[in-house]
Amino acid sequence: MPSSWADSVSHADNSASAVHRTSYVPPHLRSRPPPSSVPRAADTFPKAVPPSALTTTAAASGRRAGGSAGWGRRDREPNPFAADEEEEEEEAAAFDGRENTGINFDAYDDIPVETSGDGVPPPVGAFAEIDLGDALNANIRRCKYAKPTPVQRHAIPISLAGRDLMACAQTGSGKTAAFCFPIISGVMRCCPPQQQQRPRGGSRAAYPLALILSPTRELSVQIHEEARKFAYQTGVRVVVAYGGAPINQQLRELERGVEILVATPGRLVDLLERARVSLQMIKYLALDEADRMLDMGFEPQIRRIVEQMDMPPRGVRQTMLFSATFPKEIQRLASDFLSNYIFLAVGRVGSSTDLIVQRVEFVQEADKRSHLMDLLHAQIANGASGKQALTLVFVETKRGADSLEHWLCMTGFPATTIHGDRTQQEREYALRSFKSGSTPILVATDVAARGLDIPHVAHVVNFDLPNDIDDYVHRIGRTGRAGKTGLATAFFNESNLNLARPLAELMQEANQEVPRGSHAMLLVLLMVVAVGTADRVAGPALAAGTLGKIPPLAREGEAVAITMVVEDMEAGDMGSLRHMVGAAAAAMVVKGSPAHGTDDHPHRLEI
Incomplete structure (x- = not known):
């Protein structure tokens, strides 16, 4: 499918600004040092890591992991924080003054937490109370995590104790770190890969120690990016595999070695059938957005992966299952996959957070576009320096998304889209453009409704309401994340009568007017x-x-x-x-x- 109108304009602008060089001075020779010259340390080592510190840090990481320094085979590791550090000032200026910046940890104090099971470990109040390892603790500080969220306070000690976990938490509550921290810490304590007892015979298969399954390409990429930051300079290598992208590059990444594999079910089944991945050595299994995976019809693939692909059985591996809701299908999955597990519920299961101000407005179908324009104009008038706050607009169909995006662009509101018909490259470009504020309006179908952590989203508009209240909860959860405040507006009319009762009940439970x-x-x-x-x-x-x-x-x-x-x-x-x-x-x-x-x-x- 061709790129969106806004994306095409952006590509055209970039092409127009390109500098045309003459043929006798190839660009790759202009910046290349002479063959005899020695590369500078800055060109060889990751940013902010002095060359003299690399050996020391790697050795320390290796000692913490119980193996050789740096696991030997990692001679150079890209700095996953580099882009964040370079763009920190630019991002701070771009989002200055927006109402939902900053983490409101005090708002977490009143969130109810329930645990059930035998021998539940006590929660922790600070990351310093948890033995995660020096390298991981340093990365937590670099991520500017001041203190754990409620799901992290309870889930991390449970996982570090080796217990299986079924966790239900409000969307945007920090679930990714809640399972990534224990997995990375556990892998660091395992034997290094070169000391593992792996099958012989010249197999090219990768043998990950941990598997993280997620429902969508976008969520898998997001988990991979976060896990790479958490695992920086720990010797733990994280690889992502998902459909909709060329498999050869992913195969090359797997051949370089992998301790933690983040994957979508469909692509993982493909890799298993090609014998390019083996699950025989899995010690940790995490399923993120498990309810969403079942909604998307992935249960057969998930059961095949867990039960029929040589993965160690429950009780041998450690399993963590995260879900925003807890329907009967998830209960059955937990019963089949988990062993003597602890159930953790943070907030009401399937509820929304009261940090999100919810508004329901009666708008006829013919009036939706004009009403949306009124909201956007009001946001600019009330925003800092006349800037448009990041706004996520949900529609029902892919055609409706493209049509609304084109109309917004034509009326002076830069917008882009994300839906199932866009290529993976187009979707990633749209997300980057939206996150950076270049196109502050993202029109989306439910492909972006779950799991994606997009900072600074101030307003979620349900242009078309979904048919299910759980989908509504996941949609509005794109704002009000990690203790931040947000606004959600729903356009309601007589075609949405099936949502009247659950919507009213949800608003009352979330202390909404x-x-x-x-x-x-x-x-x-x-x-x-x-x-x-x-x-x-x-x-x-x-x-x-x-x-x-x-x-x-x-x-x-x-x-x-x-x-x-x-x-x-x-x-x-x-x-x-x-x-x-x-x-x-x-x-x-x-x-x-x-x-x-x-x-x-x-x-x-x-x-």
């Missing part, structure tokens, strides 16, 4: 389901007791005449509903009367 001043029908639907006593709501053109699409309604501010039949509502609940509706929209008249003179029969609301 139920919509006020919105369209009368939206308000009443949310209020009725929030009371929690009405199972069925009927519009005037529908048979009583059915829930379906209500006829077109009058716009806000116009007279509305609707009769709703609410079944099995007690008199006290009717009074509560009347009070709630009246408080939110004093201009509405709400009448309730028993149909047959008793409180046991349906009441009729006239609005």
Whole structure:
């Protein structure tokens, strides 16, 4: 599929600015030193690592790992922090003044945490209390992690104790570090690769010690980037493998050696069938976004990988399963894959964080674009130095994403897209452009809904609401991450009636204000389901007791005449509903009367 309109413009600008060199001075010769010259230390060693310190650091890492210094075969390791350090000042300026910067650790103190299982290790209050190794602790400081998040406080001690773990936590709570830290620390303590007892016979297969499975290419790349930072100068090599990209480069990376393999299920099955990866030596297995993998239909591949591909059985390997929700399918997976595991729940399972301000606005389909433009103009007016805050807009279809992106660009709002039809290169370019603020609006389908950690996202707009409340939770979780505050706006209309009840319940649990001043029908639907006593709501053109699409309604501010039949509502609940509706929209008249003179029969609301 061709690149998006915004990406094409960017590529064109880069091409236009390229310097045309004459043919008699090849570019690669201009910067190349003479053959006899000795390379400078700065060209040989990673940035910020003096040459004299490399041997000392590698030796120390090797002693911590219980093996030879630096594991011998690592003669040069790229600095994964280099790009962060070079762009730190530029990023700070780009995102200066945005409301969601900074980690609000105090907000974590009130998050409920539940653990169950035998012999649960106590939580820790600081990384210094955990024996992770000097090299890993140094990288934690370089990542500027001040103190562990709730899921890290509990999950890391559990994993370091060698226990299997089933963890449910709110999205954006620091789950990646919660499983990466124990895995890297454990691999450092294992025997170095050259001392492992590996099968003979000239096999070209890679034998990782740890496997991290994730549902999407983007999440796998993200985990790989974070794990490389955590593993810097520890002697632990991290490799990523995912579909949608040439396999040859990934094979070359695997041939260089791998201790931790991050992979999507489909690509890993391909590598296993090619006999290029063996799972015989796996000591650690982590499944991230397990519920998402099941939603995407990966359960057969996951079970094949874990149960039929020579992976050590449960009880021999250590398994960590992370999920934002805990449906029956995940419970079965935990029962099959985990041994004597500890269950950890941080916050309500499947809930959203109250650090995200949620707004629900009634917007007809034909008015969505103009309403989105109003929101974007308001953001610029209220933002620092007139900058557009990073805004993630979710739509239902790939065609809708491309269409909305083109319309935004044509109306003066730089935007890009990410969805399943874009190539991996295009998707990675779009994410980089969005993260840097070059195109501060990202239009996405659910391919980007889970797991991606994009810093500084100030606003998530559900242009098209999903059909499932769990998908809504994952979407809005792209903001309000790691204790930061964020804003989520949902465009709601009569086509989203199936979300009315769970959306109202979710907003109440997250201490959100139920919509006020919105369209009368939206308000009443949310209020009725929030009371929690009405199972069925009927519009005037529908048979009583059915829930379906209500006829077109009058716009806000116009007279509305609707009769709703609410079944099995007690008199006290009717009074509560009347009070709630009246408080939110004093201009509405709400009448309730028993149909047959008793409180046991349906009441009729006239609005």
